[in-house]
Amino acid sequence: DVKVTQSSRYLVKRTGEKVFLECVQDMDHENMFWYRQDPGLGLRLIYFSYDVKMKEKGDIPEGYSVSREKKERFSLILESASTNQTSMYLCASSFNGGDVNIQYFGAGTRLSVL
Amino acid sequence: GQNIDQPTEMTATEGAIVQINCTYQTSGFNGLFWYQQHAGEAPTFLSYNVLDGLEEKGRFSSFLSRSKGYSYLLLKELQMKDSASYLCAVVDSNYQLIWGAGTKLIIKP
Numbered sequence: 001d002v003k004v005t006q007s008s009r010y011l012v013k014r015t016g017e018k019v020f021l022e023c024v025q026d027m028d029h030e031n032m033f034w035y036r037q038d039p040g041l042g043l044r045l046i047y048f049s050y051d052v053k054m055k056e057k058g059d060i061p062e063g064y065s066v067s068r069e070k071k072e073r074f075s076l077i078l079e080s081a082s083t084n085q086t087s088m089y090l091c092a093s094s095f096n097g098g099d100v101n102i103q104y105f106g107a108g109t110r111l112s113v114l
Numbered sequence: 115g116q117n118i119d120q121p122t123e124m125t126a127t128e129g130a131i132v133q134i135n136c137t138y139q140t141s142g143f144n145g146l147f148w149y150q151q152h153a154g155e156a157p158t159f160l161s162y163n164v165l166d167g168l169e170e171k172g173r174f175s176s177f178l179s180r181s182k183g184y185s186y187l188l189l190k191e192l193q194m195k196d197s198a199s200y201l202c203a204v205v206d207s208n209y210q211l212i213w214g215a216g217t218k219l220i221i222k223p
Contacts, residue, residue, distance in 0.1 A: 004156070040122075040215055041215055042118060042201070042203075042212070042213030042214050042215045042216070043157075043201070043203075043211075043213040044213075045210065045211070058210075090156070090157070099164075100145070100162050100164075101209075102147075102159045102162070103159075103211065104159070105156035105157045105158070106156055107154075107155055107156045108154075108155075108156065
């Protein structure tokens, strides 16, 4: 079974702090994604990566950055956390190839910024 | 703009059948996914449709009509464990997923 592990289930941070969210997948997937999930909205793509050291902006990259130094690990960084970044953050990975690129998700990190 | 519409919430009875609809307007179409998400858990893959018609997988089936921009997820013989949110997502012309807000399904005994 594919496993996508997010380092924290719950985080509470203060405004202005630098926050790191870590995600690790164990299926050698090329693609990795960071989303945020807010009530009443669909998942919104923050950043994604198709390969090591590669990153692409999604729909809402402002206030975020990412790092992919190893294939299995994709980190989301909030340079200076703000209250409007309080949300559920979901990491996903997928295989790059085949007809159907199913995304496999981690359990999420619920971040509260006070 | 791109838009995926699903009902916010539905209620059904254990043992019954429920149909969750999804309509979409996207720049291009390269497939449609349905995911299930229990409260506080990861979304998990249920089905994928790229051609018109019905795909059946056990108690769950998914239908697609590309000309109508419409899909539905059909759940039969409902069980309490089916209480969850169901997310519809369309693969657009850039092969990115556009997500609906999800439908919360409540199952009553």
